[in-house]
Amino acid sequence: MNRIIKTGFLFILCAFLLVGCSFDLSGINNVVDAVKPIYEALRLTAFERGGFCIVLPQKRSDLTTEGQSLNHCVGGQGYANNHMAGKRLIFFVRKIANREKPFFTMEVDMTDFRICQLYGFGDCSAPKEVRQFAEAFVKKLAPARVTRKTA
Secondary structure: OHHHHHHHHHHHHHHHHHOOOOOOOOOOOOHHHHHHHHHHHOOOOOOEEOOEEEEOOOOHHHHHHHHHHHOOHHHOHHHHHHHHHOOEEEEEEEEOOEOOOOOEEEEEEOOOOEEEEEEOHHHOEOOHHHHHHHHHHHHHHHHHOOOOOOO
16 A cells, blocks of 8 residues: 555655656755854764765755756755754765765764765665774764754
8 A cells, every 4th residue: 555655755746846846845955054053063064085075965956966967866855954944964975076066975874873874876775895994983973963053
């Protein structure tokens, strides 16, 4: 039954896209405005190691472009919502020699600082050196945990 529901959902989504329907994404184009306090609290600065670097999404379209370039789903609204809420942040793993070209995408759960997903083109798994780089970056994030004030 679950498979039927998923298939139906995908069919409807594809039908919307084929007939040119679009989703209203206005008002959420500037990712930096939404997550700037989180970026600042984590003291996110340049992170480079072993020929790789981290690139932070700057606007909503960066997530879409990443998903389209790597043929995976990070461009979806759920990822953008979680990212802008600070629940699960998206980081782009790039080769230092070509920072503009998508390479791998990492999703990090910010409650326990663990890598939820780390995929390249077509959801391919990360090779050992990319995974080690990603783990080193997340380890650097963990000491700077964001503390949210409650009312």
